[in-house]
Amino acid sequence: MTAPLPLPRVRVIRPATVEAAIAARAECPQHEVLAGGTDLLVNLRRGLLAPTVLIDITGIAELEEIRTTGDRTRIGALVRLARLAEDPAIASRHAALHAAAASVAAPGHRRLGTVGGNLCLQTRCIYFNQSAWWRAANGACLKSGGEVCHVAPEGERCHAAFSGDLAPALIALDAEIEIAGPGGRRRVACADLYHEEGRAHLRLAADELVTAIEVPASAARSGYLKERIRRSFDFPLAGVAIACRTEGGRLNALRISVTGTNSRPLLIDGTAALLGRRVDESVLTAAEKLVAKQVRPMRTTLFPANHRRSIAAALTRRLLGALAAPAAAEVGAPPTEAP
């Protein structure tokens, strides 16, 4: 083994059931959960985490299912993103989720990467996602065990940005997350899975596991738009998911969620005020303003924070305009691979 940046020495265990995985989580003090590994293995090689055990959950068959019961689609935590991106039923029922899945990373990552891994993705920061040499030379920050945040030195918190693509779509679609723990399973609204704190953005106990998402069927139209510098291989500068419904040309439901700008995927407040109105220029401007006001991008990327805000706002206007237009097709889906 001569190649640089090897994985640290770890032991891998591969439970076959959710219960066994939960038990293993409770037993092993220094462990990480391994799903697709497209985020975790890279982070391990950079020394961002130092587990001695990896709990590989990909042996749990139960978590691979997609099931449609009545008005809900239940998607197991281990469902691969490529499968979501290629599934015509997902495309027609939950367009935002479909578009979001198709926009993640590059094709190979989508074949390995899972829904659960995408939701539980580590937050990102230019001072954090670096090699061990880099972080040591630069001085550790709050997230890597140091005393100060290099992005906002006067503050007390970490602003590392949540940059997953699925979460905003699920939040806009009002999906629920199923979580298993030693005491059984519970459900939370997707937005409630997250905190606004880059060091600990997940509201998940150390012995819990995300097991599934449940997306309600709805008459709302939905879409996801993501801006990035490249068309592939790139996290969102900002990503906006919207689900909305119009009746007689007037808005009667509207949910907007944004990723890439905060330490959590943000559910935009105040959209209720726009209900009952026609989606005209003033509504688009109002929606754009709501987003611009609420997102808090910080200097966690080399790309200037103020423009991440303006891009989030511009995407909101564009997406809402397209969804409210009479013949809205699926919006924002990049060319997806054929099945």
Add this chain to the structure above:
Amino acid sequence: MFESGPVPGKRLVRIRVNGRWREDAVADDQLLVDYLRETAGLTGTKTGCDGGECGACTVLVDDEPVPSCLTLAVRCEGRSVETIEGLGAGGRLHRLQRAFHEKLGAQCGYCTPGMIMAAEGLLRRRPDPSEAEIREALAGNLCRCTGYVKIVESVRAAVEAGA
């Protein structure tokens, strides 16, 4: 279920590499790419980055092109892994290899094994892809030499040449 081996220990793993079953003692923390290059001696698969950012290491696992630096070797237990060395039979070039050679889809050749495996994965799913589908399928494979022009042409030529 994997046995929990002792800490830096290894376990016996059976993987079908380029059509032949192998059994090797594999450390838990060995990446598939290192298993292929070092344990199996198949250096056709390349690495170009510090993890998940270039696609040079792309191989087929059960017919699906994935970056072999983003998956553990132990995870491939019982599965079929194919590398550039597995294409073509009896000394004959595979149609993608021939096309990449004749159409100059390879300049320095460093991205080529990964690129060809990504293209092969596409053609197995989709025998007659459009240019947009080819570009999409190769969107996880960086090339610094060709501007992708002759790579896309090579894949098209392979399609036209037939299986």
Add this chain to the structure above:
Amino acid sequence: MTKLAGTRDGVPLIDGIDKVTGRARYTADLDHRGAFVGRILRSPCSHAQILRVDVERARRLPGVVAILTGEDCRVPYGVLPIAMNEYPLARGKVRYRGEPVAAVAAIDAETAARALSLIEFEVRELPAYYEADQARAADAVRIHDDKPGNLEREVHHTFGDVAAGFATADLVREEVIDCAEVNHAQIEPHAALAEFDPSTGRLTMQSVSQVTFYLHMMLARCLEMDESRIRVIKPFVGGGFGARVEVLNFELVTAMLARAAGGKVSMELSREETFITHRARPQTRIRVKLGLGRDGRLRACECEVVQRGGAYAGYGVITILYAGSLLHGLYDLPAVKYDGYRVYANLPPCGAMRGHGSVDTRHAFEVLLDRMARELGLDPFEVRRRNLLHAPTRTLNELAINSYGLAECLDRVEAASGWRTRRGRLPRGKGLGMACSHYVSGAAKPIHWTGEPHAVVNVKVDWDGSVTAFTGAADIGQGSSTMVAIAVAETLGLPIEQVRVIAADSATTPKDNGAYSSRITFMVGNAAIDAARRLRRLLTEAAARRLERDPADIDCADGRFRSLSAAGREISFGEAVKAALVDQGTLTVKGTFTCPPDAQGGKHRGGAVGSTMGFSYAAQVVEVSVDEDTGRISVDRVWVALDCGFAINPLAVRGQIEGAVWMGMGQALMEETRYLDGMPAHASFLEYRMPTSLDSPPIDAQIVESIDPNGPFGAKEASEGALASFAPALVAAIADAIGVDLDVLPATPDRVLDAVVARRRRERLDALAGGGR
């Protein structure tokens, strides 16, 4: 040239099959059995006095076989004999974050990494400078003691009467253009494998180098070894683009470790370390001023260039000279003033990158020319046509122009892009822009002046009729070995399959200066033809003897030697070889090429830089779509034409043009290296974004053949000339699409948005001013 004329599609690369089958072995794929693992400790600070590098604890770690620090590096190195100011491992001072300070070889990677963590590094920090302005400030601490003002080199050249030129111009404009630093980002990370045999004192080095001869020389120098004990072999190389045209610290360190360990050491750098090794295109600020007549004629040009060169000299002097000298040679310029400043900063050293020295200045020049044409109401193509050169000629700075196909390049892309019917008629948000560029076909004066020819090729023919060409030239994917095979085969009238090429192994091949400045086709190609001609003469004489004719009566073609006068009297190539070997045995002939002194540039200081036997010329049109809300730019199509003199292998020429245009696109659209207090913040392929297949447009590449009088079969270079015109064509297209003039590269969404905001502000102010009137 019967055969070349008959194979105008070109031929695949002679080593292509190895690449597509995975058989090709790159440095990391070589036989590593028994090799120790080498690793480098890198400086955490930007600028500091080294107080202590204590390796004792590391040395005691079981499994460590060698450990080195700057103390072990007595001799400095550097690619230019006049500017060798770098040590393989830092001595006395460190000057950038990531600079190598110590190295270990150990039985495995884990031990090597542990050993590095046991090395104690103590320093006294000094002020560090990350921008050229800060480094040049009056009170700045010197990064190198002998360089006041942290200036590596300033250049001041004036040709013609600049003041008079501006005085007669109808329009004089000036712009300041900023270009970000970029990197070669070849996909193969750096690696080296060195083996030292203590019993014979011999060193064998295999590395990712583009310049095996320089590596050989520098190894001898830094290891203080006899040159004849060193062998340098180039395996397959996964791209260069200039990253590997100077000897790199890790190569020297690997060899030193091998000697210290008395065995074989393998060094593989991470992608991050590969970026830190750098040596690429510097951040550059260009202030350019042009004077233009209403007739579109250029009257004068004034240009000031400041390059932030990083911490060591490297190629810096050459880069800053190129930036000025290649203002010339593209258009007819009556007066040019150039002021160049190469500045040190506490960042990884810059170096040569595809289009060395010319790209950023060409960008600024073309951008300004485009804007002035617009102001004068002239078509961008027309303005170029008014300023064409006429070969043969010499530029103001004494560059020889022997062939010039720019006019045809312009015609071709103008027609192909539908410029006349489409320009100005595209919907808002879509635009067309064009620009031109050129590049040298090999520096006419080599850096290491020895009096030897510029290139030597040996060709051997043996009893079996096989022909083998030996060249020191490094094929790094550009197809140079294939070019040599074609040149030899064509000259001998053989099919290319009959010619084998052995390249870049100092034990078997003649010395070659390496793959840089696009010199190989011109120089090595000519040397190969020369060798093959000599061989043909010997074989023709032998055939004449056998056929009992006069040599002048013998024609060599299609693998046969025929009498011209007596039909039917002919022998095969193999028979001619057998005849020639009688009394002689195996034949080896040598061919050479030397640039005549009058091609080697002007007599002024630095006048040799930019001089060449032939310039390639390019024109291109870029079509874009601009999203004004998100700042995203999409390149929809590119049309490019390149005058490469003659396309010896049209397939390879097209591949090179496409690659060059695309690399120009990467620099123009998204690539940039950035530092946070000297920490490389771009050192991964996620942060250093090169375009993916989805960001890359179709490229319509056309070949123009001006048949250079001195080129091999009339050929010139083909792989650099088209790069520099992409960015200015893009900026012009953006202006055409949304009326915004970008003064910075790359044109990332944030910069485009900034420019859009500035335009809107201007429009509002204009409206207010208009309303008040």
